[in-house]
Amino acid sequence: MDEFSLIARYFAPLEIPSPDVLIGIGDDAAVLAWPAGEHVVAAVDTLVDGVHFPHGLRADAVAHRLAAVNLSDLAAMGARPRYATLALTLPVLDEAWLAAFADGLGKALGTARVSLIGGDTTRGPLTLTLQVLGSVNGAALSRRGAQVGDVIAVSGTLGDARAGLELALAEPLARSQDPLLASFLWPTPRLALGQGLRGVASAAIDVSDGLLADVGHIMRHSGCAAEIDVSRLPLSSALLASVGAARARDYAQSGGDDYELALCIPPAALGAAHALARQLAVPLTEIGVVRAGSGVRCVDGQGRDVTPATLGYRHFV
């Protein structure tokens, strides 16, 4: 099987027919008609075998993760995802792996109605890069814009994926139905929440490096400080039952890979934000407040400073 048959068999079916795709998979580049007045929103994320997912992880979960981490970036901007390009570097041509990968990618992109419109297939150590293109009509959400007095809130529950990662490391083929494992394997980008909070939230980020690190990014870009009440972090009963309260809180603060949205919301907009979250059936929990200053400070339920020494995962430290 050569590169062209591989693309025709596994990836061309992931292009969604549309009159806006003037030229799709198979040419030197894709050509897309763009809706008048809509800005282009572009994000790119790479997954490296053994770095961003356990070596040997089932291929459909690798593909789901690749789509989800990118779509989560668009969710944090409040953008509507439209197109994706895939740069796939494979050590060998393993058709069973490719079939499962394409199936997982098709489902993850299809659920978000994202059309695969191009890519590149190369031979080398397993490395996967997806670029997603979305659109916004008006101002995007961003890391900049938090104001002193805004409430800090987070969607879903935190820390489950960190616990699930340990399960996936122990069982890369991941056939069990454990809900923590599922949190790691099948993260759900909060696209509808992000799109609905444009013009409501003042700043947003998706939780990939860990809550405290990611809230720290908002604060650095916005020139403010965060005070997080760690007693209010949303923890699932599965996480508490599995690792206990102390480690659950640690995972929720710094574990990463949650792909929930961390948001700053002006007090006057809280009602609208909660109404939207209820409508979408997405938990939205107030966990802190924006203060003057810089950095992220954690307090417990009694107001004592419990800020950890390091905030989360950082590459190349």
Add this chain to the structure above:
Amino acid sequence: MDEFSLIARYFAPLEIPSPDVLIGIGDDAAVLAWPAGEHVVAAVDTLVDGVHFPHGLRADAVAHRLAAVNLSDLAAMGARPRYATLALTLPVLDEAWLAAFADGLGKALGTARVSLIGGDTTRGPLTLTLQVLGSVNGAALSRRGAQVGDVIAVSGTLGDARAGLELALAEPLARSQDPLLASFLWPTPRLALGQGLRGVASAAIDVSDGLLADVGHIMRHSGCAAEIDVSRLPLSSALLASVGAARARDYAQSGGDDYELALCIPPAALGAAHALARQLAVPLTEIGVVRAGSGVRCVDGQGRDVTPATLGYRHFV
């Protein structure tokens, strides 16, 4: 140095300030105002260490190549390049390497006035993926559209990069001034030619896999056959002097990495195409004709069939 300092030091300077970049490097995604009525043209290419360039190749040449192979795809579409995102996977944090890489990338993108607006930096085996976004106002050039009777033409000279690759393999730091080495190290995407030939040429592709393989792509997409007179292939005097006539022709046919444009041009448009090439000081050589049928046939100056058994480089054969 963490990921954020790395980006701030080496890559943030490659973003070109513009009111169209509403949100650039540093957020979850970039947000770009797009010119009304201009289509979005997206291409992505990956370079893997030791596969697409010799292991140890000087970092500024790696960066130039990464930019050039992507910009060459936009040239083949007749698109104007605008933005790029970089997914950079590095085994170690080598600041000297990074400084040279960023310098090479900045020069290559800057020459084409392309702004770096985002990316992702990860740890793993050296793998580089660039996505470029360009625009066209009207129909793009593509692989589809060649008509029986069109003339097949190619820009520049062919085969030099193949000979230069051998020099680079022998000397990855590549300090010598050999013109063949330079052809491999510093390919020039034919952006102005591609843009100018929109509405003039009927089909186009950039020569990356090798002339015959790439002309074959046009024919497959257009439903025609190519007849190439290999005695007319444009060969540089440096190539002929270095490897002799027989190997020079072989390199020109199948060597790859030329990043010239192969074009199909209706006879009535030949005058306009040559006038544009002269104005741009780009050699444009007629090398064949489009016939009914399928595939690529080579003939020599006496009309004898000299089609080689395999047409060029194919991954995963």
